[in-house]
Amino acid sequence: MSTSPIALESIQRCLEGVIPSPLATCSADGVPNITYMSVVRYVDAERVALSRQFFRKTAANVDENPVAQVLVVDPDTLDQYALDLRYLHTETEGPIFDSMRANLDAVASHTGVGRDVFRLRGVDVHRVVACRRVGRDPDPGRRRDHALDPLRALDDFARRVGESDDYDAVAHAALQALEDVFGWPHAILLGAAAGAERLFGVASNGYPGSSAGAEVTLGEGMIGLAAQRRRLICVSNLARSRVMGSAVQERAGRAAGDAGAPREIPLPGLDRPQSAAAVPLVVHGELVGVLYLESDRPGAFGPHNERLLRIVGGHVAAVLAGLAHGHDTADAPAADPAPAPRPGDALEVTYYQADDSVFAGGDYVIKGVPGRILWKLLREHAADGRTAFTNRELRLDEGLGLPAGNDNLEARLVALRRRLAAGDFGIALERVARGRMALRVQQPLALSEVPTSGPMRAAHRR
Amino acid sequence: MSPLEQPATIGLDVVARLGAGVAVVVATPDLELRPTLARAWHPRIDADGGRVTLCVEAPAGSPMRANLERRCALAATFVRPTTYRSVQVKGTVRDVCPSTAEERRAVADHNAIFVDEVIEVGVPARVADRFLDDRELLTVTVDVREMYDQTPGPAAGGRL
Numbered sequence: 001m002s003t004s005p006i007a008l009e010s011i012q013r014c015l016e017g018v019i020p021s022p023l024a025t026c027s028a029d030g031v032p033n034i035t036y037m038s039v040v041r042y043v044d045a046e047r048v049a050l051s052r053q054f055f056r057k058t059a060a061n062v063d064e065n066p067v068a069q070v071l072v073v074d075p076d077t078l079d080q081y082a083l084d085l086r087y088l089h090t091e092t093e094g095p096i097f098d099s100m101r102a103n104l105d106a107v108a109s110h111t112g113v114g115r116d117v118f119r120l121r122g123v124d125v126h127r128v129v130a131c132r133r134v135g136r137d138p139d140p141g142r143r144r145d146h147a148l149d150p151l152r153a154l155d156d157f158a159r160r161v162g163e164s165d166d167y168d169a170v171a172h173a174a175l176q177a178l179e180d181v182f183g184w185p186h187a188i189l190l191g192a193a194a195g196a197e198r199l200f201g202v203a204s205n206g207y208p209g210s211s212a213g214a215e216v217t218l219g220e221g222m223i224g225l226a227a228q229r230r231r232l233i234c235v236s237n238l239a240r241s242r243v244m245g246s247a248v249q250e251r252a253g254r255a256a257g258d259a260g261a262p263r264e265i266p267l268p269g270l271d272r273p274q275s276a277a278a279v280p281l282v283v284h285g286e287l288v289g290v291l292y293l294e295s296d297r298p299g300a301f302g303p304h305n306e307r308l309l310r311i312v313g314g315h316v317a318a319v320l321a322g323l324a325h326g327h328d329t330a331d332a333p334a335a336d337p338a339p340a341p342r343p344g345d346a347l348e349v350t351y352y353q354a355d356d357s358v359f360a361g362g363d364y365v366i367k368g369v370p371g372r373i374l375w376k377l378l379r380e381h382a383a384d385g386r387t388a389f390t391n392r393e394l395r396l397d398e399g400l401g402l403p404a405g406n407d408n409l410e411a412r413l414v415a416l417r418r419r420l421a422a423g424d425f426g427i428a429l430e431r432v433a434r435g436r437m438a439l440r441v442q443q444p445l446a447l448s449e450v451p452t453s454g455p456m457r458a459a460h461r462r
Numbered sequence: 463m464s465p466l467e468q469p470a471t472i473g474l475d476v477v478a479r480l481g482a483g484v485a486v487v488v489a490t491p492d493l494e495l496r497p498t499l500a501r502a503w504h505p506r507i508d509a510d511g512g513r514v515t516l517c518v519e520a521p522a523g524s525p526m527r528a529n530l531e532r533r534c535a536l537a538a539t540f541v542r543p544t545t546y547r548s549v550q551v552k553g554t555v556r557d558v559c560p561s562t563a564e565e566r567r568a569v570a571d572h573n574a575i576f577v578d579e580v581i582e583v584g585v586p587a588r589v590a591d592r593f594l595d596d597r598e599l600l601t602v603t604v605d606v607r608e609m610y611d612q613t614p615g616p617a618a619g620g621r622l
Contacts, residue, residue, distance in 0.1 A: 019585065022539065024489035024497035031552060032489040032497045032537040035612065056619050071487070071499045078585070078592035082499060135501070135519070135595040239584040247546035247613050274584050298584035 006131045008045055011074065011081055015042040016302035017103075018075035018236045018275075023050065025061035025068045033057045038107075040070055040083075041100060042303060043125060048083065049096050051104065052122040059124075062087045068126065071134070075236075075299045080135040085126035097123045098231070106222040106233045106278070107241045148182065150308055156181045158315055166434060167323050167410035168203075168417070174316050175205035178293065182312075184300070186270060188292045189316075190216060191411030192227060192281075193369070194403040199227055199290055200368070202415045207268030212418035213366045214265040216290075223267075226278035227290050232310055234277045236302040238294075242272075265364075265419070270294055277301035279309050281317035286406050288321050323410060346446035347426050351375045354452040360425040370416040372400050375449075377429070382445050391435040413437065474507045474514065474606065476622055477540050477549050483575035484540045485593075488518055488602075490529035490555075498525040501593060502538065502602075503569040514538065514551060514604050517561045517569050521598040530558045536604050539612060543579040548612035549622065553604045561599035569596055 017039035026032045035058050041049040050070070052059060062068065066087035073080050091097045101120045160177040164170045171189050179185040186206035190199040197218055201211030219228040226233045235241060273294040281289040291313050293301060301309065350359045357367035358374050366374060373394060380386050394400060395409055402409060417429045417437075428440040477484075486502040502516040516538065520527040530536075533555045541548040561569070573594045581587050609622040 022487045022489075022499055024499045024537070026489075026491040026495045026497045028495070030491055030495055031535050032491050033552075034487055034489045034499070034537050034539045034550060036539070036541065036548070036614075053614075065495050067496050069489075069497050069499050073593075076586070076589070078589045080593075084496070136592055139592070237584055239582075243544060243546050243583055298586075 006081060006133060008128050008131055012042050013076065013304060014072035014074050014081060015040050015048065016236045016299060016304060018299040019073040021070050021072045023058065023068055023070045025058050026065055027061050028064040033061055037070065039100060040072055043096060046127055048126055048128055050124045050126065051100050051120055052090065052124050053120060079133060079138055082132055082134045083128050084130040086129050088125045088127055090122040090124050092122045102225060102229055102231045102233050103235065106225050106235055109221045109225060110238065110241060153181050154311060157312060161316065161319055167320060168414045168431060170319055170323060171203040171414060175203060179205060184293050186294045188267060189289060190223060191289045191408045191415065192287045193408040194406040199223065200415050201267055202411045203418060204268055209268040210418055210422035211268055212415045212422060214267045222276060222278040223290050223292050226280045227287055230280050230282055230287060232279050232306055234301040234306060236275050237298045238273050238275055239298065270296055274298040275300045277309055279313035281313050283317045283321040288317050288406060288408060291316060345443065347443040348446045349378055350448050350450060352450045360427060363425060365423060365425055366416060366419050370412050373412065374416060376400065377439050378445060378447060381439050381441065382447050387439045389437050478507060480540050480542045480547055480549060483579035484542050485576065486516060486538060486540055488516065488536055488538045490526060490534045490536050492525055492529055498529065500526045503594065504565060504572045512606055514606055516602050517565055517599045518602050519595050520600045530555055530600060530602055543583050546614055550610045550612045551606045552608040553606040555602055556605045557603040559601050561601045565601055566596060566599065569599065
């Protein structure tokens with residue numbers, strides 16, 4: 001045991017929730033109590049915040065005897081520290097509360113446990129009276145890896161992202177730079193449009209499957225919550241969250257999450273990610289997407305790199321938003337260089353008005369706005385053999401229902417292009433120049449449209 | 463047989479059913495009711511039930527050692543890392559003595575199983591054995607008065 005005092009800011013790595021922290025309190029009649037904290041959050045050099053969830057006895061003890069001790073552990077070295085605490089107050093709103101609530105909601109959503117079960121009742125703020133090392137002496141042979149130089153890394157990242165001038169290339173450059181510069185090899189970029197209830201997968205890195213065409217509902221899962229609340233969410237130990245979620249679920253008698261609806265393209269993902277971050281991409285207060293990162297290493301994302309993630313997200317958002325404006329060509333479509341489809345059996349393509357989904361050869365392709373775009377292109381091609389299109393004409397086509405303002409058309413086209421490429425449907429959409437694209441089909445098309453009598457009927461009267 | 467698989471007569475077998483790789487943490491108060499924490503190992507349930515014996519990390523000069531030596535109140539949690547199932551017992555320290563060589567070997571065995579458990583929930587294997595500091599262990603027997611279900615969820619804190 002070391003009796004030397006330790007500065008709280010020097011052990012922030014212990015305060016990221018990677019390893020659960022036992023908290024001891026004591027009643028006024030001298031009976032101790034222990035509970036495990038998911039997160040002991042660093043507030044400043046003198047204070048920490050503890051989540052108040054299930055811990056009735058802890059709350060009662062602190063009310064009558066406001067002293068406590070918590071044991072925190074460095075996830076890289078397993079060095080342990082005892083913090084002697086004095087309770088100050090409980091917060092039920094404000095930035096600390098909101099941040100911890102978003103994290104817990106994300107864990108609840110990730111584990112399939114209802115948010116009411118994981119509900120954050122408050123955040124107890126404690127003053128750290130003393131901080132000292134306990135347990136084994138530090139092992140100099142087991143120090144953590146050399147820390148990243150954040151300024152150098154951000155400079156590299158910004159330069160690589162800035163070298164490209166179209167959405168697809170920027171998305172690719174950003175995802176690749178996340179791996180090369182920061183060592184985050186698994187990432188997904190999702191797009192968002194004004195007023196939309198869903199995010200859509202645009203591009204991904206580090207997975208065998210494609211994210212293009214996958215959708216995430218606002219408010220659901222880490223990604224949906226980060227988008228809905230415009231708040232960065234990091235979960236530093238998903239393995240522990242899964243175990244905890246299973247325990248809670250078992251006790252609460254809850255069933256696992258639903259099996260998912262048909263006509264869904266799943267987001268790619270690691271089988272058992274250990275930590276993850278969902279970074280909302282916001283420009284001028286408007287959500288343009290989410291950058292989702294996951295790692296097979298616990299603690300890869302957490303308070304130690306939240307600022308870095310926010311800067312990375314802010315830069316990607318600004319670059320992508322800049323590309324979305326002022327790049328439409330007003331020129332007529334370029335001359336059609338495409339060869340005519342090979343003669344043969346027609347490719348049956350069906351469009352369902354009810355959800356704007358498109359099927360090719362019986363296989364689901366895409367739905368929603370990208371589905372409407374694809375259907376427009378295919379219809380015009382079938383009518384007169386046209387293959388050249390511009391972003392501008394899509395943007396001006398009211399029938400597509402693109403939202404005013406941030407329509408994120410470029411992201412939708414990237415998603416559509418990548419989905420067509422990944423699915424090998426015999427249909428391709430190629431970018432031929434800034435704001436211009438060419439439709440390629442390998443066979444003659446046999447198009448059919450299934451009308452709807454449901455709520456979407458009015459949208460298709462044109 | 464795991465030391466935790468021995469029978470108990472007052473329900474302490476709930477602790478045994480958590481498995482052999484449990485994380486054990488104890489808390490004791492000082493005379494000013496300030497709590498202190500320490501890790502503990504090699505838990506055993508006494509045959510007549512009602513008692514738990516643990517090897518507690520309690521270095522000379524530490525608040526934990528001082529508290530134990532005056533036979534204070536004690537709480538101990540038993541948590542299985544891979545399931546999060548948890549039990550807390552509360553009672554009073556009955557006996558304290560330095561851990562024997564045999565007990566220290568049992569502590570090492572317990573730690574080996576515990577290491578496998580924590581690696582499964584993401585603790586790096588290269589450091590997973592560093593939870594244990596076995597330099598100064600005290601063997602502590604506790605008369606258990608109360609027992610609680612600590613598994614996270616709405617029922618957490620319910621008396622067993």
